[in-house]
Ligand SMILES: Nc1ncnc2c1ncn2[C@@H]1O[C@H](COP(=O)(O)OP(=O)(O)O)[C@@H](O)[C@H]1O
């Protein structure tokens with residue numbers, strides 16, 4: 001059964017056709033990778049899923065419901081979380097506070113005037129946040145300032161913030177971009193653990209072929225805003241069209 | 253800290269729990285200290301004997317102490333908006349002004365009791381904030397500041413022109429003998445005075461002991477009680493999930509949205525709460541002295557609360573109160589030092605030198621108090637971005653380090669964490 005249905009999406013930026021007639025169907029509890037050269041429109045496509053951009057034509061539906069016209073926070077409340085190309089965290093808050101914000105959002109919805117409750121007394125929220133930090137091996141950093149973390153740890157924290165909301169669909173935009181080798185390997189391991197232990201669908205944009213082939217169930221290759229092929233990883237590797245459009249240039 | 257990772261589940265680490273208890277204790281201590289200071293203010297602020305040359309530095313007279321408390325309330329409320337969310341309002345004087353007008357109308361129509369006046373002032377302040385905030389919060393950063401400034405100037409100008417029937421224009425709104433005052437009945441002879449169930453605001457007891465003289469006034473203690481209430485509420489808000497969300501708004505609105513949170517209602521709620529604080533402060537000003545004029549809404553008054561908050565330390569609990577106190581002290585005490593007093597102080601010097609010294613100090617005191625305050629403000633912003641509270645913390649850290657003589661890494665980290673709060 002497909003959880004995310006993308007039908008005939010097109011998006012134009014001035015004279016640039018960033019996406020044209022993209023169709024993708026993501027099956028539940030799978031990892032779907034989107035690869036393609038720089039500027040292919042991968043991030044633009046993801047932005048259309050989360051309400052950051054509204055496509056000119058076409059439809060996006062999540063679990064049978066259209067997401068178009070909804071605000072980002074409403075789409076998140078439907079069960080879609082997103083990890084950004086550069087980690088987006090609350091840099092001025094401590095690690096544990098970063099974790100508590102999504103916990104509250106998950107429990108209380110988009111807004112609640114809980115001005116007379118006390119954060120320290122929210123034991124359940126604290127436990128949830130700490131357990132999740134433990135899962136990503138960051139519990140010992142709970143009181144550090146998030147802004148002072150390494151890039152790898154920021155990414156890890158951002159992922160933990162997304163996961164603690166128990167999303168049904170997790171979108172990842174180049175989660176290993178700009179990371180040192182060790183951090184990349186940690187992130188792959190973390191993603192593998194996530195996929196092993198959680199009922200969760202993932203859409204992942206990735207440059208690093210190593211990451212893609214070790215994680216994905218299906219791969220869509222995007223070039224100049226159009227999907228070239230969609231198939232299982234084994235078939236993608238040897239596909240002539242893909243070699244020509246993408247792998248040829250990336251894996252010289 | 254490392255052992256925590258090995259424990260499988262009861263993730264609540266003992267250390268974390270201890271830290272949380274310590275924070276609760278610190279907050280209660282802070283509230284207690286502020287309460288004691290407020291209670292003893294008439295004594296503490298009059299440290300110099302009445303007859304001494306330094307008596308003019310005494311700030312322990314009711315009128316000024318009331319101002320400390322009232323502007324403290326205003327700054328605490330402003331800090332809930334600016335300190336937590338980072339939205340810099342340049343229009344808070346509007347809420348102060350409407351609070352005063354509401355209170356005076358209550359004195360004219362209903363009763364000289366301050367309770368209904370203060371309640372109405374708070375509610376009206378909140379309603380104005382709801383309307384102004386609803387529009388202004390569509391933008392952030394400098395555009396938000398400009399919008400709030402525009403609204404406040406609009407209120408100011410309207411009070412002078414078309415709203416004269418409500419505001420009494422340039423004369424300002426005052427009590428008169430012909431006011432209905434339905435609860436009190438018609439007044440005869442002299443104008444009635446504001447009171448709290450019969451206890452007049454201006455009532456005061458003066459105690460003289462040795463050379464010292466202390467005045468305990470009803471008005472000041474009403475203001476101080478409300479200051480404490482305001483301070484306690486702000487501690488609650490700072491430590492609440494709501495407060496956490498406000499800090500999240502300040503930190504990263506993008507992440508906020510993609511975490512399923514709607515920033516607008518949070519910022520609007522903070523704006524309304526701080527508008528209610530300002531309305532309360534305006535109502536108290538009128539309760540201490542029952543008149544209201546449009547000047548109270550001028551942009552300089554909006555700027556003043558910004559200065560108070562930044563000077564004391566935006567985003568800290570105590571900073572705004574401290575900043576309000578310092579600025580009001582300068583405005584009322586420092587501004588009274590004139591050349592005659594200066595000559596008195598340096599009289600021991602030879603005549604020529606005396607004149608020279610007085611000439612050098614002259615621009616900084618008396619009418620020049622703005623200059624001194626401006627210099628202090630610049631020094632604080634440049635060298636102590638966390639305000640006076642950060643200065644006190646740094647001084648405290650230095651003293652503690654000297655005490656222990658061996659600075660440990662841990663205490664350093666703790667100090668940094670504390671400073672970050
Ligand atoms: N907001 C925007 N306005 C104009 N052009 C954009 C915008 N976002 C992306 N583009 C352009 O659309 C194309 C696709 O970008 P993007 O989706 O970021 O590619 P990538 O596959 O590298 O993530 C690029 O040429 C980019 O310059």
Ligand SMILES: [Mg+2]
Pocket residue numbers: 042043044085
């Ligand atoms: Mg991209």
